[in-house]
Amino acid sequence: MNPETKARLTTVTPLSRYLAMALFIAMPFLGVYIGYTFAPEKVVYAEQVVETVVEPPVEKNVYRNPKSQDFNIVDVADWPGEYPVMSDGNDLLILQEMSGLYYLSSSGQYDLGLQRIESVYYTDDFRYEDGYLKNSDVVIRISTNGAYFVEDADPESFELIENDENAIGFARDNSSLFYVGWYKVFSLGVNPDDVEFELITDKYDYNYSIVKEADRVWVPRGCAGVSYIPIDYDTYADWTGPCE
16 A cells, blocks of 8 residues: 555544544444344343251250150140140159249259159140139149149139238139148048138248138138138137247
């Protein structure tokens, strides 16, 4: 190529300058137009494969005592305890102390703070109500001092009672009156519909409830009032309180 021709091709003229400017402005718009016009209607992406990890089943917790007897957890409605209620599935029910694992039963033969309750007909409908474990067959008092059967109590009608705030610590079912003590619950052997409660104060300013029948009075025995005994009204006239 001769120098004259090369000079004409490489020389910047007003026409070439305006042409370059026009192309610089028009090319992006032209590219967008071509892209939208000729792009495929549907873009198919590669499917993402997600691997599901299946956790192995967790084995049911089984507790074992020093005698190598296994206990399964019993589902108790409204149970507030930190530790579960357990049973061997037959006639032995185990209650873990609600205040911790350091309590041992009086026999000392169970670890993990277990209490042994025998002769419980095992069913799955246990429920917890006002400090008592119940099913259709039994009533068991639960407290930090231990677990005790409420002898001869009807589970369906058993309830705590309060009579003008004078009978706190008593319970009843459809036919019997019970005293709820610190360590056990026992029947007074009277019809709860045939008694009256009265609040008394002894000379040490301790308050107690007494239970009046037609021919006798049930009074607390011992300063802590842990039991009740019946006395006639003549004896009651000279009664000076549970601590005497």
